[in-house]
Amino acid sequence: MGKSQETFAKKEKEKKKLKQRQDKEEKMDERKANVKKGKSLEEMMAYIDENGNISATPPDPRKKKTFKQEDVQISVPKTEAGDPADLIRKGVVTFFNGDKGFGFIKDLETQESVFIHVNQLQEPIKENDKVIFEVEMGHKGPSAINVKKAP
Numbered sequence: 001m002g003k004s005q006e007t008f009a010k011k012e013k014e015k016k017k018l019k020q021r022q023d024k025e026e027k028m029d030e031r032k033a034n035v036k037k038g039k040s041l042e043e044m045m046a047y048i049d050e051n052g053n054i055s056a057t058p059p060d061p062r063k064k065k066t067f068k069q070e071d072v073q074i075s076v077p078k079t080e081a082g083d084p085a086d087l088i089r090k091g092v093v094t095f096f097n098g099d100k101g102f103g104f105i106k107d108l109e110t111q112e113s114v115f116i117h118v119n120q121l122q123e124p125i126k127e128n129d130k131v132i133f134e135v136e137m138g139h140k141g142p143s144a145i146n147v148k149k150a151p
Contacts, residue, residue: 045058047059050063050065087134087135088132088133088134089107089108089109089132089133089134089135090107090108090109090130090131090132090150091105091106091107091108091114091130091131091133091144092105092106092108092128092129092130092131093105093116093125093126093127093128093129093131094106094113094127095127096116096125096126096127098118098124098126101117101118101119102115102116102117102118103115103116103125103127104116105131105133105144105147107135112142114133114135114142114143114144115138115140115141115142115143115144116133116143116144116147117143120133120143120144120145120146120147121147122146122147122148123148123149125147125149129149129150130149130150131147131148131149131150132147132148132149132150133145133146133147133148134146
């Protein structure tokens with residue numbers, strides 16, 4: 001008669017698999033026994049109080065605030081057009097290169113330097129001229145448009 005084909009390692013492997021299978025079944029049975037049906041709707045509800053915090057208690061209806069739909073602004077508020085006279089500024093030309101076609105004006109009100117391009121000139125200017133101009137935002141900062149010599 002021949003020797004059995006099962007070795008010690010094979011027997012240990014089988015025992016280990018059987019043990020894992022039994023543990024898995026026990027855990028599954030335990031979960032089935034302890035299963036609770038889903039929570040009620042009231043238990044799942046969450047409320048937001050007047051400060052924006054989440055709470056389990058419903059808000060007090062006496063603290064309710066009402067808003068008009070027209071008062072709610074979702075986007076950036078539109079800028080109102082100001083008085084056209086406020087847009088016109090006075091300044092002094094601090095630098096102007098006629099060959100290259102650009103220069104800078106020092107605004108007398110804000111003392112900031114404003115870029116000027118030759119295409120925005122209504123009459124020729126040179127350094128230290130007093131000018132009247134309007135400001136618009138360009139790619140790199142404020143830019144002067146409609147530049148004229150001051151009377």
